[in-house]
Amino acid sequence: MDRMNGNRLSERLRESIEEEIATGKLLPGTRLDEVDLATRFGVSRTPIREALRLLLGEGLVETRPQRGAVVAQATPQRLIEMFEVMAELEGMCARLAARRLSDAEMAEIEAAHDACRGSAAARDADAYFYANERFHYAIYAASHNTFLFEQASALQRKLRPYRRLQLRVRNRPQRSFEEHQAIVDALREGDAEKAVQSIRAHVVVQGERFADLIASLSQMTASSSASTDTPAEPAASA
Numbered sequence: 001m002d003r004m005n006g007n008r009l010s011e012r013l014r015e016s017i018e019e020e021i022a023t024g025k026l027l028p029g030t031r032l033d034e035v036d037l038a039t040r041f042g043v044s045r046t047p048i049r050e051a052l053r054l055l056l057g058e059g060l061v062e063t064r065p066q067r068g069a070v071v072a073q074a075t076p077q078r079l080i081e082m083f084e085v086m087a088e089l090e091g092m093c094a095r096l097a098a099r100r101l102s103d104a105e106m107a108e109i110e111a112a113h114d115a116c117r118g119s120a121a122a123r124d125a126d127a128y129f130y131a132n133e134r135f136h137y138a139i140y141a142a143s144h145n146t147f148l149f150e151q152a153s154a155l156q157r158k159l160r161p162y163r164r165l166q167l168r169v170r171n172r173p174q175r176s177f178e179e180h181q182a183i184v185d186a187l188r189e190g191d192a193e194k195a196v197q198s199i200r201a202h203v204v205v206q207g208e209r210f211a212d213l214i215a216s217l218s219q220m221t222a223s224s225s226a227s228t229d230t231p232a233e234p235a236a237s238a
């Protein structure tokens with residue numbers, strides 16, 4: 001029983017830390033000190049250590065000599081490679097979803113799309129971030145391939161901080177929403193090829209979006225000095 005509670009606690013801590021990484025409260029390169037985290041979350045070091053171990057396994061945290069656990073920091077090249085794979089995984093999800101999705105799954109995709117419409121119209125990039133996630137997970141689920149769902153979800157989690165950053169680029173939520181429309185139309189028509197092409201183009205980072213991403217990366221890098229215990233919030237986009 002105690003062990004189960006302990007596991008649940010470390011799982012909740014994992015989620016909290018992961019959310020702080022995704023929202024930029026903990027920036028890439030920030031040192032994750034067990035004692036500081038234990039104090040901040042009001043828990044002992046054991047569940048913190050377990051949560052960090054889980055995040056290490058997911059690739060969201062890495063260890064560095066002399067610094068211990070830090071928030072993972074992908075190089076621009078690595079990031080482009082990850083988005084390239086993400087685009088193909090999402091393409092596979094869309095291809096299978098176009099053939100296999102149920103009416104209820106189509107309804108969920110459309111509901112998520114509506115939520116995206118609302119937050120794009122309100123120019124609320126944070127709300128759009130969560131609505132966008134719901135939209136993409138609904139497509140992974142509609143593929144009816146659990147293994148693919150797991151792989152796409154795992155990579156999506158690694159890319160969360162960067163996807164959030166992308167949405168801070170001016171008018172990106174509105175453009176993203178328009179790209180979703182093409183995906184929704186293709187899925188509704190059961191046009192697998194169109195679904196693949198539209199979702200791939202939506203996810204892959206190329207051209208102007210590559211330049212935008214590289215430019216915004218500099219905003220999110222934590223100072224490499226030793227005292228990164230109170231990371232600054234990244235600058236809000238204008």
Ligand SMILES: [Zn+2]
Nearest residue numbers: 132136176202
């Ligand atoms: Zn999207």
